Amino acid sequence: MTSPFPLLHVPYLPQGRIIDFMDPDALVSLSFCSQKSHSVIKTQRKLPFDGHLLVEESDKNSSFLSFPKFVFGLLRKRNCVLSAEKFVDNINYESMESVKMGGQHVRVEMDCLNGYIISYWENTTDGLKVITEYVTNLFNIDISDIRASKQSFHMIEWVNSRQKTPLRRVWYVDWNATSSEEELIYILKFCRPMSELSMHLKPPQNFRFTEKFPIIDCLDIIHGEWMTLDNLLTMDGIDIVLEKTILTSRDLNVFLKHWLAGGCPRLKLFCARLGSVDMFQVLDGLMRNAVFVENSRYYTSPFGYSRVLSGGYDIQREDGVTATVHYQPPRTLIIAVWPETPYNYN
Amino acid sequence: MTSPASSSEVKYLIESSEGNTFDVSGAALRQSNTFNAMFLNIGADGPIPFTDYNEATLKKVFEYCEHSVNEENYSGPKHQDDLSKWDLNFFNEMDQKMFIDVINASNFLDIERLTSYCCERIARMLRGKNTQEMIKVITLPTAEELEAKQKVEEKKAAAAKKVAEKAAETAEKTETLEELPVQQLVQTTRNKLTRKYLSFSNE
Numbered sequence: 001m002t003s004p005f006p007l008l009h010v011p012y013l014p015q016g017r018i019i020d021f022m023d024p025d026a027l028v029s030l031s032f033c034s035q036k037s038h039s040v041i042k043t044q045r046k047l048p049f050d051g052h053l054l055v056e057e058s059d060k061n062s063s064f065l066s067f068p069k070f071v072f073g074l075l076r077k078r079n080c081v082l083s084a085e086k087f088v089d090n091i092n093y094e095s096m097e098s099v100k101m102g103g104q105h106v107r108v109e110m111d112c113l114n115g116y117i118i119s120y121w122e123n124t125t126d127g128l129k130v131i132t133e134y135v136t137n138l139f140n141i142d143i144s145d146i147r148a149s150k151q152s153f154h155m156i157e158w159v160n161s162r163q164k165t166p167l168r169r170v171w172y173v174d175w176n177a178t179s180s181e182e183e184l185i186y187i188l189k190f191c192r193p194m195s196e197l198s199m200h201l202k203p204p205q206n207f208r209f210t211e212k213f214p215i216i217d218c219l220d221i222i223h224g225e226w227m228t229l230d231n232l233l234t235m236d237g238i239d240i241v242l243e244k245t246i247l248t249s250r251d252l253n254v255f256l257k258h259w260l261a262g263g264c265p266r267l268k269l270f271c272a273r274l275g276s277v278d279m280f281q282v283l284d285g286l287m288r289n290a291v292f293v294e295n296s297r298y299y300t301s302p303f304g305y306s307r308v309l310s311g312g313y314d315i316q317r318e319d320g321v322t323a324t325v326h327y328q329p330p331r332t333l334i335i336a337v338w339p340e341t342p343y344n345y346n
Numbered sequence: 347m348t349s350p351a352s353s354s355e356v357k358y359l360i361e362s363s364e365g366n367t368f369d370v371s372g373a374a375l376r377q378s379n380t381f382n383a384m385f386l387n388i389g390a391d392g393p394i395p396f397t398d399y400n401e402a403t404l405k406k407v408f409e410y411c412e413h414s415v416n417e418e419n420y421s422g423p424k425h426q427d428d429l430s431k432w433d434l435n436f437f438n439e440m441d442q443k444m445f446i447d448v449i450n451a452s453n454f455l456d457i458e459r460l461t462s463y464c465c466e467r468i469a470r471m472l473r474g475k476n477t478q479e480m481i482k483v484i485t486l487p488t489a490e491e492l493e494a495k496q497k498v499e500e501k502k503a504a505a506a507k508k509v510a511e512k513a514a515e516t517a518e519k520t521e522t523l524e525e526l527p528v529q530q531l532v533q534t535t536r537n538k539l540t541r542k543y544l545s546f547s548n549e
Contacts, residue, residue, distance in 0.1 A: 004442065006446070013461075018465045034481075036486075037484070
């Protein structure tokens with residue numbers, strides 16, 4: 001059926017069903033049609049969205065709002081809702097549609113491949129703010145996830161300040177950049193409670209976080225040079241993955257004893273790359289309680305990290321919960337708590 | 347024959363807006379929650395009047411219900427690719443007016459499966475459309491049409507204002523005219539009296 005359909009004249013209930021069945025990007029298109037279509041979406045949309053709204057400033061020239069899909073923990077398909085891109089010289093914007101957002105007329109066009117609207121701006125940061133306000137108002141939801149680089153760090157602050165709902169996931173990723181002390185402290189202090197935090201950028205030299213570590217279900221830090229034993233002992237996480245730390249085997253021994261005594265009670269997977277691993281030091285004082293298991297076991301954590309545990313020491317806590325302590329050459333120590341828990345990315 | 351019995355053999359008579367009646371099986375009719383709430387337990391003594399909908403629409407709706415009698419319980423709309431050939435034909439052979447009528451009737455009769463399929467089909471039809479295309483599909487006036495409409499309305503308003511002004515002017519004139527005979531009367535009377543006075547004084 002390709003003939004016209006007077007959507008705004010169908011009865012209330014089926015109209016609401018149609019709105020509920022529509023994809024977020026199509027709803028954004030529909031909202032631009034008229035004030036009435038905009039208010040119909042606002043009042044009729046009842047179903048929760050399939051996914052969480054992610055705001056992402058990928059580079060200086062483009063930003064996205066999307067309901068991302070994860071496949072085995074990876075962002076495979078970008079379900080974009082609306083994007084903001086920078087004006088470039090060789091495109092004729094006059095021939096494009098103009099819609100009203102945030103009280104201003106904005107040039108837009110359809111991304112034919114993926115079916116979402118691209119809006120064009122002189123300044124994509126301003127554009128991202130306007131489209132974020134527009135979409136969160138239209139769908140009456142808050143931003144859940146944010147992916148920012150060093151240059152778009154301010155978006156984390158902006159999103160955090162404009163809503164009461166805490167952010168669920170924060171990716172602060174910039175492979176070549178060094179974060180400032182203020183930025184790291186801001187994320188660790190003011191983005192809580194947070195379910196997932198990934199930080200993939202270098203810390204400033206000699207940075208330490210001396211306060212109580214925030215409760216973060218899934219922590220993934222690529223440059224963990226700043227992590228201290230005190231940080232480990234105040235953590236309360238489920239999946240903790242730390243790369244490039246300067247923690248020692250003695251530190252890990254203390255952490256293991258801390259876990260055996262009931263510390264970090266929700267822990268399922270701890271994975272840290274140390275300077276070097278000495279299993280005797282790690283298990284110092286615990287060998288009587290440890291059972292060596294030679295078999296290879298496959299372990300998947302609640303947040304989807306998978307590890308092969310080829311040999312390892314099983315240690316049992318007083319309440320009967322068992323963890324496998326596994327050394328993965330050359331410098332990684334893994335603590336995997338049984339039983340495995342099925343993961344759920346959304 | 348109408349009866350509250352639950353056997354699928356039972357037929358019910360349905361009356362359309364034209365006053366025509368036709369048979370629908372109990373099993374098909376029971377897919378309508380409206381029917382279930384209104385007639386299932388108490389039965390119906392004559393044709394069941396669904397007189398807000400024409401015969402063609404009701405027949406189409408119940409054709410779907412008869413077809414899906416033996417399908418498993420409804421568990422959300424299927425993906426387009428999962429629709430059977432029969433389902434695809436059923437939707438494809440409807441024109442726009444019939445489609446809207448079927449949605450309205452299905453909504454009134456509260457037939458979950460059919461309403462959902464119809465709604466999902468429309469949602470799918472709106473996928474990947476830009477605003478201009480969307481405006482055409484949902485038959486909204488475009489910005490140009492709205493502007494033209496506004497101009498026409500402004501013209502109409504200006505014309506109406508002119509007419510109103512003219513009417514007010516005319517009313518004012520009428521008022522003056524209405525006043526004129528009185529003045530004339532006074533003047534005439536005054537003239538008469540003056541003439542009388544003059545004639546007296548001449549006598």
